Amino acid sequence: GEVEVLHWWTSGGEAAAINVLKQEMTDAGHTWKDFAVAGGGGESAMTVLKSRAIAGNPPASAQIKGPTIQEWGDLGFLTNLDDVAAKGEWDTVLPSVVSSVMKYDGHYVAAPVNVHRVNWMWANPEVFKKAGASIPTTWDQFITEAKKIKAAGFTPLAHGGQAWQDATLFEAIALAKGSDFYNSAFLSMSDETLRSQDMIDVFSTFKAMREFVDPGFSGRDWNIATSMVINGEAAMQIMGDWAKGEFTAAGKKAGIDYVCYPAPGTSGQFTFNIDSLAMFEVDSEDAQMAQQDLARLILEPTFQETFNLNKGSIPARLNMPRDKFDTCAHASMDAFLASASTGDLVPSYAHGMAVNSMVQGAINDVVTNFFNSESMTAEEAVDKLARAVKAANM
Amino acid sequence: MANLVIENVKKRYGQNEILKGINISIETGEFLILVGPSGCGKSTLMNSIAGLEEVSDGRIMIDGQDVTFASPKDRDIAMVFQSYALYPNMTVAENISFGLEMRKVPKEEREKEVSRVADMLQIGHLLKRKPAQLSGGQRQRVAMGRALARRPKMYLFDEPLSNLDAKLRVEMRTEIKKLHQKLGTTIVYVTHDQIEAMTLADRIAVMKDGEVQQLGTPQEIYDDPANLFVAGFMGSPAMNFIPAQVVEQNGVCALSLKTQSNVVLPFPKPDALSGHLGQTVLLGLRPEMITEPQPHKEGLEFVVKADIEVEVTEPMGADTMIVTRIENAEVNCRSNPAYSAQPGDTIAMMFDTSKAVVFDCETEERLDK
Amino acid sequence: MANLVIENVKKRYGQNEILKGINISIETGEFLILVGPSGCGKSTLMNSIAGLEEVSDGRIMIDGQDVTFASPKDRDIAMVFQSYALYPNMTVAENISFGLEMRKVPKEEREKEVSRVADMLQIGHLLKRKPAQLSGGQRQRVAMGRALARRPKMYLFDEPLSNLDAKLRVEMRTEIKKLHQKLGTTIVYVTHDQIEAMTLADRIAVMKDGEVQQLGTPQEIYDDPANLFVAGFMGSPAMNFIPAQVVEQNGVCALSLKTQSNVVLPFPKPDALSGHLGQTVLLGLRPEMITEPQPHKEGLEFVVKADIEVEVTEPMGADTMIVTRIENAEVNCRSNPAYSAQPGDTIAMMFDTSKAVVFDCETEERLDK
Amino acid sequence: MTTKSANSGSGMTQSRRPARLSLADWMPKLVMAPTVITTIVCIYGYMIWTAVLSFTNSRMLPTYKFVGTAQYERLFENDRWLVALSNLGVFGGLFILICLFLGVMLAIFLDQKIRAEGAIRTIYLYPMAISFIVTGTAWKWLLNPTNGIEKMMIEFGFEDFKFNWLSDPDMVVYCLVIAAVWQASGFVMALFLAGLRGVDGEMIKAAQLDGAGIFTTYRRIILPSLKPVFFSALVILSHIAIKSFDLVASLTNGGPGYSSDLPANFMYTHAFNRSQMGLGSASAMVMLGCVLAILIPYLYSELRGERHE
Amino acid sequence: MSNIAKRQTSTLDKVLRVALYVTLLAMAFVYLAPFIVMLLTSLKDVEEIRTGTLLSLPASLDFYAWGKAWSGACTGGTCEGIAPYFLNSFQIVIPAVLISTIVGALNGYVISHWKFRGSNFFFAALLLGCFIPFQVILLPMAKTLGWLGVANTTSGLVFVHVVYGVAFTTLFFRNFYQAVPAELVKAARLDGAGFFTIFYRIILPISTPIIVVTIIWQFTQIWNDFLFGVAFSGFDTQPVTVALNNLVNTSFGGKEYNVDMAAAIIAALPTLLVYVLAGKYFVRGLTAGAVKG
Numbered sequence A: 001g002e003v004e005v006l007h008w009w010t011s012g013g014e015a016a017a018i019n020v021l022k023q024e025m026t027d028a029g030h031t032w033k034d035f036a037v038a039g040g041g042g043e044s045a046m047t048v049l050k051s052r053a054i055a056g057n058p059p060a061s062a063q064i065k066g067p068t069i070q071e072w073g074d075l076g077f078l079t080n081l082d083d084v085a086a087k088g089e090w091d092t093v094l095p096s097v098v099s100s101v102m103k104y105d106g107h108y109v110a111a112p113v114n115v116h117r118v119n120w121m122w123a124n125p126e127v128f129k130k131a132g133a134s135i136p137t138t139w140d141q142f143i144t145e146a147k148k149i150k151a152a153g154f155t156p157l158a159h160g161g162q163a164w165q166d167a168t169l170f171e172a173i174a175l176a177k178g179s180d181f182y183n184s185a186f187l188s189m190s191d192e193t194l195r196s197q198d199m200i201d202v203f204s205t206f207k208a209m210r211e212f213v214d215p216g217f218s219g220r221d222w223n224i225a226t227s228m229v230i231n232g233e234a235a236m237q238i239m240g241d242w243a244k245g246e247f248t249a250a251g252k253k254a255g256i257d258y259v260c261y262p263a264p265g266t267s268g269q270f271t272f273n274i275d276s277l278a279m280f281e282v283d284s285e286d287a288q289m290a291q292q293d294l295a296r297l298i299l300e301p302t303f304q305e306t307f308n309l310n311k312g313s314i315p316a317r318l319n320m321p322r323d324k325f326d327t328c329a330h331a332s333m334d335a336f337l338a339s340a341s342t343g344d345l346v347p348s349y350a351h352g353m354a355v356n357s358m359v360q361g362a363i364n365d366v367v368t369n370f371f372n373s374e375s376m377t378a379e380e381a382v383d384k385l386a387r388a389v390k391a392a393n394m
Numbered sequence B, C: 001m002a003n004l005v006i007e008n009v010k011k012r013y014g015q016n017e018i019l020k021g022i023n024i025s026i027e028t029g030e031f032l033i034l035v036g037p038s039g040c041g042k043s044t045l046m047n048s049i050a051g052l053e054e055v056s057d058g059r060i061m062i063d064g065q066d067v068t069f070a071s072p073k074d075r076d077i078a079m080v081f082q083s084y085a086l087y088p089n090m091t092v093a094e095n096i097s098f099g100l101e102m103r104k105v106p107k108e109e110r111e112k113e114v115s116r117v118a119d120m121l122q123i124g125h126l127l128k129r130k131p132a133q134l135s136g137g138q139r140q141r142v143a144m145g146r147a148l149a150r151r152p153k154m155y156l157f158d159e160p161l162s163n164l165d166a167k168l169r170v171e172m173r174t175e176i177k178k179l180h181q182k183l184g185t186t187i188v189y190v191t192h193d194q195i196e197a198m199t200l201a202d203r204i205a206v207m208k209d210g211e212v213q214q215l216g217t218p219q220e221i222y223d224d225p226a227n228l229f230v231a232g233f234m235g236s237p238a239m240n241f242i243p244a245q246v247v248e249q250n251g252v253c254a255l256s257l258k259t260q261s262n263v264v265l266p267f268p269k270p271d272a273l274s275g276h277l278g279q280t281v282l283l284g285l286r287p288e289m290i291t292e293p294q295p296h297k298e299g300l301e302f303v304v305k306a307d308i309e310v311e312v313t314e315p316m317g318a319d320t321m322i323v324t325r326i327e328n329a330e331v332n333c334r335s336n337p338a339y340s341a342q343p344g345d346t347i348a349m350m351f352d353t354s355k356a357v358v359f360d361c362e363t364e365e366r367l368d369k
Numbered sequence D: 001m002t003t004k005s006a007n008s009g010s011g012m013t014q015s016r017r018p019a020r021l022s023l024a025d026w027m028p029k030l031v032m033a034p035t036v037i038t039t040i041v042c043i044y045g046y047m048i049w050t051a052v053l054s055f056t057n058s059r060m061l062p063t064y065k066f067v068g069t070a071q072y073e074r075l076f077e078n079d080r081w082l083v084a085l086s087n088l089g090v091f092g093g094l095f096i097l098i099c100l101f102l103g104v105m106l107a108i109f110l111d112q113k114i115r116a117e118g119a120i121r122t123i124y125l126y127p128m129a130i131s132f133i134v135t136g137t138a139w140k141w142l143l144n145p146t147n148g149i150e151k152m153m154i155e156f157g158f159e160d161f162k163f164n165w166l167s168d169p170d171m172v173v174y175c176l177v178i179a180a181v182w183q184a185s186g187f188v189m190a191l192f193l194a195g196l197r198g199v200d201g202e203m204i205k206a207a208q209l210d211g212a213g214i215f216t217t218y219r220r221i222i223l224p225s226l227k228p229v230f231f232s233a234l235v236i237l238s239h240i241a242i243k244s245f246d247l248v249a250s251l252t253n254g255g256p257g258y259s260s261d262l263p264a265n266f267m268y269t270h271a272f273n274r275s276q277m278g279l280g281s282a283s284a285m286v287m288l289g290c291v292l293a294i295l296i297p298y299l300y301s302e303l304r305g306e307r308h309e
Numbered sequence E: 001m002s003n004i005a006k007r008q009t010s011t012l013d014k015v016l017r018v019a020l021y022v023t024l025l026a027m028a029f030v031y032l033a034p035f036i037v038m039l040l041t042s043l044k045d046v047e048e049i050r051t052g053t054l055l056s057l058p059a060s061l062d063f064y065a066w067g068k069a070w071s072g073a074c075t076g077g078t079c080e081g082i083a084p085y086f087l088n089s090f091q092i093v094i095p096a097v098l099i100s101t102i103v104g105a106l107n108g109y110v111i112s113h114w115k116f117r118g119s120n121f122f123f124a125a126l127l128l129g130c131f132i133p134f135q136v137i138l139l140p141m142a143k144t145l146g147w148l149g150v151a152n153t154t155s156g157l158v159f160v161h162v163v164y165g166v167a168f169t170t171l172f173f174r175n176f177y178q179a180v181p182a183e184l185v186k187a188a189r190l191d192g193a194g195f196f197t198i199f200y201r202i203i204l205p206i207s208t209p210i211i212v213v214t215i216i217w218q219f220t221q222i223w224n225d226f227l228f229g230v231a232f233s234g235f236d237t238q239p240v241t242v243a244l245n246n247l248v249n250t251s252f253g254g255k256e257y258n259v260d261m262a263a264a265i266i267a268a269l270p271t272l273l274v275y276v277l278a279g280k281y282f283v284r285g286l287t288a289g290a291v292k293g
């Protein structure tokens, strides 16, 4: 049968990984129809998905993540994968945090491909050495060290002025206030937390970062920012583990040319971002067969390994051989397991894992505007945040 | 080859009523000439007949059929536009043959027709040109050619010869006359050329301000104008209007003029004047009726000699115009160039009132109908 | 108020030579009329004078200055285009005042000027309209108005009255004449109207095929044409050209005609004919020189009576044209409408050769110059 | 240009018209029919649908839970929307004016019998050809304060040259204007060039004789006669301004902050990325309302005025 | 206009003329600048881009990026560059441009020369309609296309482009035909030509400049369209902009700007070609001499 897969994995590495899956599907006697739509973290792809769903012609499978899966489930578009899941023992191979995201109404409707850790900090040790600074482990420390670095003529923080990058940075700072604070703010959206002094502190710290970025940061793509770290123009970047791909592409070695640390103050914590393929209801039996096979193959170790080696993330599946992965990935895997038990494994709000897109967007607006505004105080920002979240939840 | 009935046709542009109820009826094969001052509605009427402007009111019938709302191409009319309206993208030949092509005339026949028409209009050497490369008169002839190539039920010509030189115009006029005699097609024709009007028309309709003033044969219009306007409009130079007092002479009414010598002119229909005895009326007398004394007219019934003072003389080739002033009205007299006179001279002229007409000073209507 | 010298001006469009070396020189304040068949190059010459077409060769001087390459706006010329060329987006008033505005005339004065010109041209009620809302004649008057509002060094009028009715045309002609007399501005004027040409011109240039055939006063052109073309072109109806044999009579050369009765006409300059004795020449005789027998001309030196056979009669209002055929040439005779004749009748006519001219049958040049 | 005045006939005349008309009479209407139908369905139908949605609580996909004017209230409490609206004012105004000016100017210049007109024309026009998906990147580089024009100028020796509009929330909207003008002015040029090529030569001759110089001839005679072209250009440009979406998405993505957001981006973001279809629809309706408010009077005068010509 | 620029005898004229050329060329440079950046970038390798400046010349002429963009770059699960998508784009653009231009020309012709009750009103409505943000019509249009059975097909896309392009093509043609003298149509009607014959024989031949403009506009709009292309195409009918977008918008892994730029230039080539070809027909108008006055 045929499966049409709508996704936004278009970069070279991702495409290579996808091709593995495609090959496997072909070997299984199916036809893979590739419908790739890149752009803005899948925004365009979601538009296409909606238009196709409305036209009554949705693809068999689409890359959807986090709470959005629930929304599609609500609309009744998704198909049941419980059979495959049962055969593949998904309940056991997947950590419960992951599997709960893949289920709608208690049934599997999507298959996870990876887990990203978002709260990473990437640093260029050379720059630190030159500036006589040391890697910060708290945000206060970050500020002192950054000042040194800046004085030495480097850009302390490589950053791109796009809403989601601002959010990534903001999220890391908020996380440092503790996982409970984080959850209360970004999962339960408690008004009290949102208006708390802690939140004001978070905003203040966040604003403090403004002076550590270079003047040309506006609108810069994240990978350009990464290359600033690679080139030794900048010292650090707060970015998810996908940044590793840039270092690798530039021929840099983890631990030598660059180092990865958890974002300051979040060493035991793990903000996750899971990619997954959701399966849509299709008519023909052939197609359904193909769909089930696809779900099965995604969870196979071969695919999980190749894909995640390419993306810098870690497999969604537990108990995989880890020898091919690098040190940063190992650290990520360890943290993933550890944090799961301590309650420090939290969904990334900046990447749409925590809240629905409405709330996410509302928070982003406040955060990014605050970061770029000259006059707004942290108190005002907190107030705006609380109101925006409330409005979005209406 | 069609008769045309125009019934109470009105046309408004916004507030302006351009045609105010036109009634004209012409017979199959008739040659009607429309004349009238610039802006009186001639072109508008032509457009209405052709169906290019929807009339605001009234009816137009061709061959007994009501065509008021028929589409232009169903009326089978060919027209020469005052503004030419040549197809800019087509050559002269294509312009001419387009109408035939539309009527599915075979190619060969079209070509023959084009060259026939082009020869007639003397534009044979221009057939390959585009309109933009032609002179004014050449464009006008192409516009003519476009109409003449066809054999419609009716021709409408809107000042088709205005930009041609006199010689060519005479030739074209003759061609049109021949064509009309040969084909007998009904023709409606607008012209400002008096000679054209007089020589071509079966009947002339004189229009003014969107109304027909008089509809009649050329001779009727010329000799027997319905009112002052028609009298003054037709004839070039125009008819003279001389204020004259109605007096009694030898028991019949006559007209007294204050020329150099006070003169009393007899009038062919004295009875028409009887009601106006003592009043002033306007005597209409064409310039050719006031001439140098001509021996062979001496003593005729309505011929009177009188002295006038020459104001201006205008040599016009075949004749000389002598302008004088009678009762404050400028009066043109047509004299032989040989009869020389200088401004300021007082000379004798012969007034022939055999074709004179009189008008009411107020209403400007004919009094002697 | 400028004199104009045109020296050997040539103009080519691609292969076609449109002007083939024009030489004209006119004095300050002169009124020159250009006439010639359609397509002979009149408009092209006007455009060259105005600087709107670059000449291919030759020189144009205004007031002694070589302006061959000067830009139109520096020549200070106003022109009425044959195609009007109104500004479609401007109202009539704006069209008229634009030229003044360009010359920085203050607003008040412009308005006064516009209303003056509009009154003169009888378009006062149209000032607010756009050109598209006007009739043909109204547009032409606006085009006139645009030129007349200005006080340039020179006016160029390209058939400015062709679309006006006879009455209006006479009035306009008078206005132009007055204007010329008042301002003394040099004027070059194209017209196909013979009367306009005769009455307005100080001199007339007759053109044919891009060449000037004759340049002279109206009377010269009319009475003393340089060649057959000029003779035939001026005068309406045209001069008759009758093949005649040069014979000797009473010791002097005369011309023998084969009318109904064989007739011999005396000729004012018999010596000019002596070299052609026995040959056939073309006698040029204007229609008004062949009339019904007029008692007062009887016995004059160059007047001869002869019988002709009437082919057609054409009443033309003031006169009737009697058409006959002499030696296979159609001959028009102008008679009094009272002198009635029917086609087929043989009637007596009077031939007056006092102003006759003769041409060579081959070269078409005058023989009696 | 006497327009066919079928529509000015009085009601009485109309009623007298024979009921049965030939196919030829129906032709114009028939030809327009497909457009009319698609317009009614695909433009006005959808517009109404959008209007309906703007009164609902639609999130990811349309639903029909009506919430009154709540979405509009939220919209006008949204700072980002207000920024986007005011940006549209600045951006739209400047963009249209500059494009018109440049377009007219270049068209006139190109109309002076320029050698290599074809090449130059294509150069002015080519920005239209290149999708903003990529040009956005090039522009981002050019306008980038650290390594774009600023750097270039400094390297050329203008030490104090500063050009950091792209990262200045107050100035970033002008960056949009620059890029948009760059892209669209060439087409305006083409539009005017085509118009200029249709102007009657005799009329220009007449103007020259009237004493108008080149400049005046263009200003008073030629350009006024290109009024319909202005009309086209204006509609096209306001269309581009209102719908500038790619431009923002690729050049600034709304940033810094959301200081360079435009309504189209706001609308798209909310309706599609943030699952706030209701709010998105409301913003679309407001956008449309603004356009209508500006355009209807203009259209009215434009289409009315012509009746007298 | 031919006469305005002609006589160039005086020195002032010469100076002006030089100034004219200088301005034109300066503007040309400004317009070209981004393109130069793109071109230079496409010829550099990734390392050079990372380290060099914008306008620095590439160390060596390297068409690697062009080759890759054309046929090697990955856009999702396929790594065939943008080449395969060209055909898709052409299949969409050619019919859509032709149909919308023809329909627009006919509409413009009706609205300017065959007015009927309400035609002007409809024109206004059409124009206003084109200001509807295209984003809002995505979903209802998707539904309509699904209902018509052409969802995610080339015909569906052509339909969408025609529907939303017609407003503009109509606008262009209507405003152009507004200046065509009504007498021309009248004369042709008398000559017996019908609605279509007049259009085809009289009106269309004098429409060259506006056809050029319309084709330039429509071709560009449709060729460069992303939103409709992505939303209404199927996986095997995606236009080249979608491929380009996929190429450029890779979120992970090294960004190959040289390939991006090369792809952008390649993707724009057909449009540029249209400009060059169509540009030839920017000819002087043809109505001269058509009517008097």
Ligand SMILES: Nc1ncnc2c1ncn2[C@@H]1O[C@H](COP(=O)(O)OP(=O)(O)OP(=O)(O)O)[C@@H](O)[C@H]1O
Pocket (backbone or CB within 6 Å): B132, B133, B134, B135, B136, B137, B138, B163, C013, C016, C018, C036, C037, C038, C039, C040, C041, C042, C043, C044, C045, C082
């Ligand atoms: N653009 C052109 N290309 C070729 N020939 C042309 C062009 N314009 C005019 N001509 C020719 O030049 C000749 C002179 O034209 P011009 O307009 O000067 O004639 P004209 O004397 O004004 O005639 P008319 O009395 O008919 O207006 C004509 O034979 C015409 O066909």
Ligand SMILES: Nc1ncnc2c1ncn2[C@@H]1O[C@H](COP(=O)(O)OP(=O)(O)OP(=O)(O)O)[C@@H](O)[C@H]1O
Pocket (backbone or CB within 6 Å): B013, B016, B018, B036, B037, B038, B039, B040, B041, B042, B043, B044, B045, B082, C132, C133, C134, C135, C136, C137, C138, C163, D002, D308, D309
């Ligand atoms: N579109 C219009 N709007 C308003 N008035 C118009 C329009 N078209 C013509 N007219 C007016 O209608 C009247 C009649 O015009 P028409 O063209 O029929 O005159 P005409 O008798 O042909 O004159 P001419 O001899 O000057 O050609 C004129 O006064 C003119 O101004």
Ligand SMILES: [Mg+2]
Pocket (backbone or CB within 6 Å): B042, B043, B044, B082, B158, C135, C136, C137
């Ligand atoms: Mg008329």
Ligand SMILES: [Mg+2]
Pocket (backbone or CB within 6 Å): B135, B136, B137, C042, C043, C044, C082, C158
């Ligand atoms: Mg001429």
